[in-house]
Amino acid sequence: MARRFNVGYYCSEGVHSIFTHGFMSFAAVCMIVACLLIMGSFSLVAVNLDNMLGDLEAQNEFLAYIDETYTEEQAQALQPQIEAIPNVAEVTYVSRDQALEDFKAGREGNELLDDLDGSVLRDRYRIHVDDIEQLKQTVDQVAAISGIADTNAAYEIAQGFVTVRNIAAGVAVVLVTILAVVSLFIIANTIKLAFFYRREEIAIMKMCGATNAFIRWPFVVQGMILGLAGAIVAFFLQWGVYELVSKTVIQSDGLSLVTILPFPSLILNILPVFCGAGLLIGVVGSVLAIRKFLQV
Amino acid sequence: MIRFIDVYKEYDNGTKALKGVNMRIDDGEFVFLVGPSGSGKSTIIKLITGEIALTQGKIMVNGYSMSNISPKQVPLMRRTLGIIFQDFRLIEKKTVYENLSFAMRAIGASNRDLKRRIPYVLQLVGLEQKADRYPGQLSGGEQQRVAIARALVNNPNMIIADEPTGNLDPKRSLEIMMLLERINELGTTVLVVTHEKNLVNRFGKRVVAIEDGRIINDETGGYYNGEKI
Numbered sequence: 121m122a123r124r125f126n127v128g129y130y131c132s133e134g135v136h137s138i139f140t141h142g143f144m145s146f147a148a149v150c151m152i153v154a155c156l157l158i159m160g161s162f163s164l165v166a167v168n169l170d171n172m173l174g175d176l177e178a179q180n181e182f183l184a185y186i187d188e189t190y191t192e193e194q195a196q197a198l199q200p201q202i203e204a205i206p207n208v209a210e211v212t213y214v215s216r217d218q219a220l221e222d223f224k225a226g227r228e229g230n231e232l233l234d235d236l237d238g239s240v241l242r243d244r245y246r247i248h249v250d251d252i253e254q255l256k257q258t259v260d261q262v263a264a265i266s267g268i269a270d271t272n273a274a275y276e277i278a279q280g281f282v283t284v285r286n287i288a289a290g291v292a293v294v295l296v297t298i299l300a301v302v303s304l305f306i307i308a309n310t311i312k313l314a315f316f317y318r319r320e321e322i323a324i325m326k327m328c329g330a331t332n333a334f335i336r337w338p339f340v341v342q343g344m345i346l347g348l349a350g351a352i353v354a355f356f357l358q359w360g361v362y363e364l365v366s367k368t369v370i371q372s373d374g375l376s377l378v379t380i381l382p383f384p385s386l387i388l389n390i391l392p393v394f395c396g397a398g399l400l401i402g403v404v405g406s407v408l409a410i411r412k413f414l415q416v
Numbered sequence: 417m418i419r420f421i422d423v424y425k426e427y428d429n430g431t432k433a434l435k436g437v438n439m440r441i442d443d444g445e446f447v448f449l450v451g452p453s454g455s456g457k458s459t460i461i462k463l464i465t466g467e468i469a470l471t472q473g474k475i476m477v478n479g480y481s482m483s484n485i486s487p488k489q490v491p492l493m494r495r496t497l498g499i500i501f502q503d504f505r506l507i508e509k510k511t512v513y514e515n516l517s518f519a520m521r522a523i524g525a526s527n528r529d530l531k532r533r534i535p536y537v538l539q540l541v542g543l544e545q546k547a548d549r550y551p552g553q554l555s556g557g558e559q560q561r562v563a564i565a566r567a568l569v570n571n572p573n574m575i576i577a578d579e580p581t582g583n584l585d586p587k588r589s590l591e592i593m594m595l596l597e598r599i600n601e602l603g604t605t606v607l608v609v610t611h612e613k614n615l616v617n618r619f620g621k622r623v624v625a626i627e628d629g630r631i632i633n634d635e636t637g638g639y640y641n642g643e644k645i
Contacts, residue, residue, distance in 0.1 A: 329494035
């Protein structure tokens with residue numbers, strides 16, 4: 121007559137218990153939301169920086185600016201020297217007028233750029249390299265050629281992005297750890313309260329021969345529901361915050377230097393992570409809370 | 417069946433509650449366990465139900481050896497017992513029917529099992545008309561009958577009643593005892609812990625008397641003089 125697993129019973133008991141202790145449940149959900157929001161925000165910053173870093177790396181090129189005193193003929197005469205350097209794959213000469221046109225392309229309608237004249241820029245070579253790992257050596261060799269006034273390699277920007285990304289990830293790990301501990305504590309206390317409220321029922325259940333698993337499951341379900349509710353609320357809040365921030369960044373970034381990934385393209389990554397983290401906090405919190413009460 | 421073989425129990429605080437108890441209760445028996453407060457009656461009940469562990473000796477409860485029972489087996493062992501307390505221990509916010517269904521669900525019974533078993537048990541204890549009442553709406557005697565119904569609902573081999581009439585007047589006490597006698601006649605072993613000598617003597621059943629952690633008398637049709645109470 122005994123059935124091993126009564127899902128309907130566990131769920132109805134778990135849900136009932138959430139509403140019996142509404143305030144504690146609310147507090148637990150809020151903590152999970154805060155935890156996931158912070159984790160999500162820092163992760164999204166890191167993901168976007170990573171994306172921009174990828175763009176830079178994909179270009180695999182750097183610019184070598186030519187001394188302004190050089191004539192166009194003198195400047196073009198430098199090309200064989202540059203081509204002779206190992207790791208240089210392709211060298212393209214770009215005159216200052218061409219460079220301005222390139223910069224304006226894609227930024228039409230930007231009034232700031234209308235009055236610019238090619239003379240504000242330098243002639244330059246766009247140099248593609250074979251191996252991005254050796255970028256720095258190649259840039260140094262090109263810079264040593266007389267007539268090259270300056271170089272502009274993305275590795276410096278890339279390094280900056282890496283640093284910012286690593287800091288964001290580090291701060292996220294620390295904050296998430298602290299918040300996860302606090303969330304666990306609050307979930308565990310919510311479950312303990314529910315357990316304490318039902319201690320007489322549980323004593324009777326044990327006297328009747330209920331197994332520990334049978335007693336434990338409704339509380340685990342309660343923890344799971346709280347965790348999942350927190351995850352879903354956090355997900356939609358994260359969406360809103362992301363859209364708001366990305367709109368603000370795009371508006372203030374007149375030169376379109378920053379690219380921001382659209383949120384919908386990230387949903388498949390974010391939603392499972394949020395739900396997984398919420399469930400994990402809920403289950404671990406509830407199991408921790410009732411472990412010591414279930415000893416025979 | 418219950419067997420106690422040379423059982424000693426010493427609590428952590430040094431109290432020696434049982435000092436070499438030997439006892440055997442066979443299936444189908446009706447046994448009164450009597451003795452003054454502090455004599456070791458409650459310790460015997462707690463050892464049988466697995467609430468506490470024994471210090472020395474051997475205890476068998478319906479085929480389970482309590483000296484080396486695993487935590488996973490304890491719930492299964494308890495399903496062979498139905499336990500009744502002096503203070504009824506009903507869930508106040510559940511109806512009579514719900515109190516019984518709660519006990520059945522605790523061991524994973526299906527809705528079909530509930531619908532089949534609960535009306536039968538309620539009728540056995542004479543409460544079929546009060547299934548929808550809450551414990552607070554019932555008299556003490558009726559509440560204890562609900563507790564008996566709950567103990568019976570999972571069809572145990574044995575009923576253990578710990579001072580079942582302690583909170584009841586003599587008339588209700590007699591009714592409860594007669595109900596337990598009837599349950600025994602239907603085949604369930606019954607162990608009643610009490611110190612109400614009038615009741616014990618009236619029924620003329622087997623009486624095991626315990627005092628200071630030792631069994632001092634074990635006699636069918638025994639008489640309990642209630643000294644030292």
